[in-house]
Amino acid sequence: MDVQALYQQKRMNPSDAIECVRNGDTIVVPTGVGEPPALLTALSDARRNYRDVTVSQILALRKYGYLDPETRDNVRHSAYFFGGATRPGGQAGWIDFIPHYFSELPQLIERGLTPADVVFSMASPMDEHGYFALSLGADYTMAAVKKARAIVLEVNPNVPFAYGDCYVHISQVTGLVESNDPVLEVGLPTIGPVQEAIGKYVADLIEDGSTLQIGYGGIPDAVVMQLKHKHDLGIHTEMIGDGILTLIEAGAVTNKKKTFMPGKSVATFALGSAKLYKFMDRNPALEMHPVEFTNDPYIAAKNDKLIAINATMQVDLLGQCGSESLGFAPYSGTGGQADFVRAANRSRDGKAFIVVPSTAKDDTISRIVPTLSPGTHLTTSKNDINYVVTEYGVAQLRGKSAKQRAEALIGIAHPNFRGELREAAKKMNLL
Numbered sequence: 003m004d005v006q007a008l009y010q011q012k013r014m015n016p017s018d019a020i021e022c023v024r025n026g027d028t029i030v031v032p033t034g035v036g037e038p039p040a041l042l043t044a045l046s047d048a049r050r051n052y053r054d055v056t057v058s059q060i061l062a063l064r065k066y067g068y069l070d071p072e073t074r075d076n077v078r079h080s081a082y083f084f085g086g087a088t089r090p091g092g093q094a095g096w097i098d099f100i101p102h103y104f105s106e107l108p109q110l111i112e113r114g115l116t117p118a119d120v121v122f123s124m125a126s127p128m129d130e131h132g133y134f135a136l137s138l139g140a141d142y143t144m145a146a147v148k149k150a151r152a153i154v155l156e157v158n159p160n161v162p163f164a165y166g167d168c169y170v171h172i173s174q175v176t177g178l179v180e181s182n183d184p185v186l187e188v189g190l191p192t193i194g195p196v197q198e199a200i201g202k203y204v205a206d207l208i209e210d211g212s213t214l215q216i217g218y219g220g221i222p223d224a225v226v227m228q229l230k231h232k233h234d235l236g237i238h239t240e241m242i243g244d245g246i247l248t249l250i251e252a253g254a255v256t257n258k259k260k261t262f263m264p265g266k267s268v269a270t271f272a273l274g275s276a277k278l279y280k281f282m283d284r285n286p287a288l289e290m291h292p293v294e295f296t297n298d299p300y301i302a303a304k305n306d307k308l309i310a311i312n313a314t315m316q317v318d319l320l321g322q323c324g325s326e327s328l329g330f331a332p333y334s335g336t337g338g339q340a341d342f343v344r345a346a347n348r349s350r351d352g353k354a355f356i357v358v359p360s361t362a363k364d365d366t367i368s369r370i371v372p373t374l375s376p377g378t379h380l381t382t383s384k385n386d387i388n389y390v391v392t393e394y395g396v397a398q399l400r401g402k403s404a405k406q407r408a409e410a411l412i413g414i415a416h417p418n419f420r421g422e423l424r425e426a427a428k429k430m431n432l433l
Contacts, residue, residue, distance in 0.1 A: 005132030032139025038156030083335030108145030166289030303348035330377030
């Protein structure tokens, strides 16, 4: 097989490449920066030529033209997880969403429970054997590649050729377009004194030799910034970002003590800077794998001392976490939080941390509440919760009674709200 001849045969401009999309199709797009801008722009420009086409993705980052309520009957978005570009439409009701555990999304695609007719993805340049790396988002995209009728790649020299299980062969590709624009960069979140205080509490409970899963956000990154002095940390996570890169550069991450895949950092998607993407390129110490591998609680828990660090927006007195909605209004999604909380609970000496500032809106609203707000989408259950951390301390809840939990959570609430929380707990017969 002459892979170079196949490449030239399948090379086309974006407006021609999108002609493989049929009315009624669902197009699957990778997480975040794995989204292909030339293809999605071409689709947006031609959207009125289509009928009943759906784009499904976790964390859309750009506001493409197809994200338009006026043309939702032509091309619409169905979110696996909301981001800034899709959240307004989700809250207004013209963008739908699919509830799921991140680890199980490939299974939903494989079994036909959620459709995947076409794949649009960013890809690295082709190697001499005819393979492209979908390194920025192996996630659920690899499952969609196996299921889809058509695979269209946007090949960009700024996309790293990473190792792992993230490859598509030229023989599988329906069409490809070329671009050389820089991959979208996503900087580290702002870290303030509250985030720093929470980060210190968590960092103090992380031992040398632990393996880390770190979610996105100011507090998880505040934890990362305080782990540079640790030794022999490992990485088994869903997202690799600049925070993890900082730990690797500081020498805190060696992966030597990992009990599963020692010597390797493992992730399913990337979200960071050009420096991160360059670090990923042909780096034998990093592997990118589909999310059914990285996030499966049984697989991730093969790492002893697995540490899961994830954020929430609201915690009730039983320890139930609403991490993805504001009441009934969707805000983000389940993502991998539940996967990794369960993984850390299974792991020998593992610890699952849910981090949350004690208040919102300039200390006017307590994030620790008697009961979750009506309509809140439950993310981490009372049966799975372990550590909850605010800037006022740590509440370890796993194995504790309902009354013990209420007492512990009130103890780390903002002092201004402890009195009313105590009164509410008494009315609920929790104190």
